[in-house]
Amino acid sequence: MLVVTRKRNEAIVIGDGIEVKVLRHGRDGVRLGITAPPQVAVHRQEIYDTIRAANTSAAGSGVPVQSLVDRLRGRVEPS
Amino acid sequence: MSQPAPAPSAASEPLVVEFPSGIPGFETCHRFVLVASPELAPLACLRALDPPEASFLTVDPRLLEPGYDLTLREFERARLGAADEPLLWLAIVSIADGEATANLRAPIVINPRRMTGCQFIRDEVEYPVRYPLGRV
Numbered sequence: 001m002l003v004v005t006r007k008r009n010e011a012i013v014i015g016d017g018i019e020v021k022v023l024r025h026g027r028d029g030v031r032l033g034i035t036a037p038p039q040v041a042v043h044r045q046e047i048y049d050t051i052r053a054a055n056t057s058a059a060g061s062g063v064p065v066q067s068l069v070d071r072l073r074g075r076v077e078p079s
Numbered sequence: 080m081s082q083p084a085p086a087p088s089a090a091s092e093p094l095v096v097e098f099p100s101g102i103p104g105f106e107t108c109h110r111f112v113l114v115a116s117p118e119l120a121p122l123a124c125l126r127a128l129d130p131p132e133a134s135f136l137t138v139d140p141r142l143l144e145p146g147y148d149l150t151l152r153e154f155e156r157a158r159l160g161a162a163d164e165p166l167l168w169l170a171i172v173s174i175a176d177g178e179a180t181a182n183l184r185a186p187i188v189i190n191p192r193r194m195t196g197c198q199f200i201r202d203e204v205e206y207p208v209r210y211p212l213g214r215v
Binding site for chain 1: 099105121133135136138142158173182200202209
């Protein structure tokens with residue numbers, strides 16, 4: 001792991017077009033500003049991990065469950 | 080804000096949708112087909128064509144939460160190559176221990192015009208990852 005020391009308003013640049021800047025730091029945490037190209041997704045790690053786990057647990061549940069289909073049909077508003 | 084796209088019609092052919100980054104946990108899955116059938120409706124099946132060929136049940140989040148916010152950030156629209164055309168929104172359904180839930184926090188959004196999709200994670204909106212759909 002690369003470890004660098006940065007002061008407020010100092011940044012690091014990663015690859016082509018990704019910049020991470022320290023906006024503020026204090027006892028409660030560090031506030032970062034991230035600039036990245038639109039195709040690069042930036043997420044807080046804990047929520048990303050939560051979504052990955054949710055996707056993994058949902059995969060393979062592709063077998064239709066009739067009771068669920070029936071219940072959802074009850075929610076469809078008549079057009 | 081643009082109008083949401085209608086749900087896929089029952090008679091539609093399987094549509095191949097490109098997911099340039101895959102989805103979290105399935106980053107190697109770049110091509111999916113969306114299968115809608117009368118038996119499944121209002122669910123639709125999103126199936127990966129690339130290994131590990133994961134398969135997901137999905138539902139339109141507005142069916143669960145009629146006021147579901149369909150706003151995308153500018154860079155998210157850019158990732159879908161979307162101007163203001165209608166987009167297709169899908170919440171992934173999970174069934175575990177007989178309980179069905181839908182992920183409203185990280186919807187799949189598809190641009191039907193470009194056949195490009197992405198799973199977006201909503202940071203600022205507190206939609207649940209496991210919205211309860213009841214026992215099945």
